[in-house]
Amino acid sequence: MKASPSPVLALKQLVSRLQRENSKIQELLASLSFALRSFNNLNQFFELIPLITSRVTEADAAALILFRSDGQIRLEQLHCHASEQCPNIRSALETATRTLAESLAMLAEEQAKSQQSVEDTPDQRNQTDDRRYMEESLDRQLSIRLPNDIAYHGTAILVKDSQMAERGRLYIFSQNPDYEWTETRQQLIQVIADQTAVAIANDELAIKLRDRQRLDRELEIGAEIQKRLLPHQCPDIQGLALAATCKTASWVGGDYYDFIPITYGLADKTALADGRWGIAIGDVMGKGVPAGLIMTMTRGMLRAEALNGHRPSRILQHLNRAMQPDLENSHRFVTLFYSEYNPQTHLLSYSNAAHLPPLLWQEETQTVRRLDTYGMLIGLDAGSQYQEAEVRLQRGDTLIYYTDGITEADDPKGDRYQEERLAEALADACRQNLDPTAIQDYIFDQVDEFIGPNGHIGDDMTLIVLQITD
Structure with a gap:
């Protein structure tokens, strides 16, 4: 029968494993920072987001959903390790975003028909209401459509100085019943969401500064x-x-x-x-x-x-x-x-x-x-x-x-x-x-x-x- 390792040896192995995991996380985040500085193609940057998110949070899958300025909501990228559940996760995300987009379109049409009073501040109020509505509705849609054994967590992608502050959501998914949404994992996904927001803002700024004649x-x-x-x-x-x-x-x-x-x-x-x-x-x-x-x-x-x-x-x-x-x-x-x-x-x-x-x-x-x-x-x-x-x-x-x-x-x-x-x-x-x-x-x-x-x-x-x- 194989002897169990001593407490000291077990502690050393644990510390060594934690150091390796921390080093891996640092390398992944460094790669993301490098991509943010280097990639001119926003789609290429988006491809890295779910991959790195799933790895640093040890999740089975991660998804990037973007809210477009024209009102469209779409699943931009999905990275999935759990191959048997990938179709279910993708189907739930696509259905949820499509359903929410249709609901927002009907809501916008109803608001356009209604009369606003002078005392209202529609721009500020609508932006806040839309953000809360999108968060709650998207999470609710996922809760309905995902299998019961898949847990998920999400965070907002917020772009400052924008007409629509929230530009998307970053989700992780896990089948592991022991998976914990720890403070460290929340901080890691928030770092990635913040870098995604910076990439979006930089891309919009680059578009505004483009010289049309020189481009032609x-x-x-x-x-x-x-x-x-x-x-x-x-x-x-x-x-x-x-x-x-x-x-x-x-x-x-x-x-x-x-x-x-x-x-x-x-x-x-x-x-x-x-x-x-x-x-x-x-x-x-x-x-x-x-x-x-x-x-x-x-x-x-x-x-x-x-x-x-x-x-x-x-x-x-x-x-x-x-x-x-x-x-x-x-x-x-x-x-x-x-x-x-x-x-x-x-x-x-x-x-x-x-x-x-x-x-x-x-x-x-x-x-x-x-x-x-x-x-x-x-x-x-x-x-x-x-x-x-x-x-x-x-x-x-x-x-x-x-x-x-x-x-x-x-x-x-x-x-x-x-x-x-x-x-x-x-x-x-x-x-x-x-x-x-x-x-x-x-x-x-x-x-x-x-x-x-x-x-x-x-x-x-x-x-x-x-x-x-x-």
Whole structure:
């Protein structure tokens, strides 16, 4: 029988564990502070909020809900560890926000019809009433719709000097019956909520200070840069059929994709087609000339690294280490998925730097799987390490690379297209035995139908379709 540790040893182990947990919390909060100083894209910052919140509070899930100035209420981001309860939590949040938004719309309509007396101070009163109403109603909706074994706690995101002081709520969820909403956890979530409020205020200030004429000029130059950098056509690669398109939301896009011949410099076109090829897709945070310059730098350095014969993970590591000082100074970062395909072996090796993982339709099993590895944004930390994996492709397999403009496309209700719908569209197209060009058109048609005839593209949409033919 194993002996129990002595009281002194147990105390030392407890102190050591607490020190490790405190160090982990400090690192997470430091990362959030760094992101607040560095991220120009507010959506990228929002993606970190639930992740860090759930970790520092040791919760199963965390959600960020925002109250828009136009009266819309939406679930901005959800991070969930409890996979079996994730659908229930998401469903409760989406239903609660939609119900509250409808109630607020009816309340605003009733207030507009009613007469206000001279003594009333409607702006001040309505702001206070709306804040209390949103807090109570949203919490009440969650209480009704969440399973009984899921506890939740929330805190307000308050932006000073704003027409609507409360701009959202930050929630945590736990299935653990012993989970305690301690003062320390309350303080931690309040720190994150305060930094979120600062990010929102900074973003609104940046919008107000934007110089429209200068922006137009940047967009014009950036559009020309991007046009010259993206491939004019897909290459001929043995055993592959390819299609690729980039649809920009405005003049200048932040998306990037490329096909890189590893046997670069060979005059024999047959040998070039038979050799290994690098296939990359990425997203430069931000728009305009700065994003175009970063794309230029990324493209050139990635091509140089690919020609050195390194593995995909080593290429991303070198690229991140070389670009980090410049990206840190520019306060912009890059997500990048890099893969290398060998037509002789049908092996696809890949590594991911925080980009959306490609989806692979496997003809043999008639299923879709994600190709993903762990890796941080390019430029965030010079010491980041990148994992690598590989998959052997077979005849009939189809792989799509894409950017978040597709999965984050909104329908008129504010719902997003999301990865699940994209995977279903890929599976439907493959079951119809469509070629890459037809698959690409089918997916874009599905997204357009989801957005609706009066919708608009909110972000760049890039799609690469790769199909094994031999």
